Amino acid sequence: MSSELNAERDAILAALTPVVDGIAATFGPVCEVVLHDYRNPEKSVVAVAGSVTGRTAGGAMSEIGMRVLARGDEASDELNYVTRTRNGTLVKSSTMVLRDSTGAVFGALCVNVDVGAVTQVHGLLGALAGIGAQPAELPTTTFGNDIDSVVDALFDAHQSRQRGSWAELDRAERLELFGGLDARGVFAVRGAVEQVAARLGISRASAYTYLSQARAAHDTSTGGSA
Structure with a gap:
């Protein structure tokens, strides 16, 4: 890979870093935003704000990131999907892939929202209204820094x-x-x-x-x- 292309990718990540803090600040403590550089899968997290999944800068990609990596340049955005963390937290997420000027996927901007509290309120209101439907079984996703x-x-x-x-x-x-x-x-x-x-x-x-x-x-x- 050329040094110019690497410099371009670095510039895109640098430009998005303040966006990470901005999105998380807008939605508050229930929101986590993670910026990934897939050139280094073992330490793909270059910026993070919020603590829904406990990610830290320098941490590894999640199962979702590995799936994107496996799809390569054929990967596409995955928006508004719901999963559970291994500790049971209900999370709604969106993963938006990052591409350079050649169209190659090299990273992702991920937004994770803890919807557990909202679900609890929804369940309570449903029970009061007599429509206590059980939520569908959701897949468990591993988010880890290792x-x-x-x-x-x-x-x-x-x-x-x-x-x-x-x-x-x-x-x-x-x-x-x-x-x-x-x-x-x-x-x-x-x-x-x-x-x-x-x-x-x-x-x-x-x-x-x-x-x-x-x-x-x-x-x-x-x-x-x-």
């Missing part, structure tokens, strides 16, 4: 859907595990292959082999390269 914890959470989520331990899985199921993790952006993180191999109790070489085969199977099924 990229290893995010990789572990994604690994655990995928493994929980498997029918048994690694030794009990057939080849197709093993490829599905690696393909699923790859689609979520796990292996875009430095050292993730080794981390997953350690969790599975297999060698680094075996992990790379399964990853390569999973990618080849995906390319064959889609008729092109990912």
Whole structure:
């Protein structure tokens, strides 16, 4: 990548840094705004205001960021989606990707709003009105300043859907595990292959082999390269 393009990306991030504080100040303590630079996934948070998910500057990207990273330049904005943090906080979020002048995705501006209090009030009013409908089950998302914890959470989520331990899985199921993790952006993180191999109790070489085969199977099924 050219130094001019890197300078352009740095300038975009610098221009957005005061916007982070401005948005958070406008919406108050229920709002958190996070600015990400995906050139450094392990320390992607370059600016943060608010504390809905406990992010800090220098922290790692979340599962959402890893998903954006996996999609590369095909990534698009994800607006007004609702999820839960691992401690149960109900969060409404928007993730807006950042592109340079070539159209390449290199970061994101994320807004997280704690809607738990609003939901509680809504539930109370619904109960008083006799319409106490239960909210739909929401996915749990890992927000962490440590990229290893995010990789572990994604690994655990995928493994929980498997029918048994690694030794009990057939080849197709093993490829599905690696393909699923790859689609979520796990292996875009430095050292993730080794981390997953350690969790599975297999060698680094075996992990790379399964990853390569999973990618080849995906390319064959889609008729092109990912």
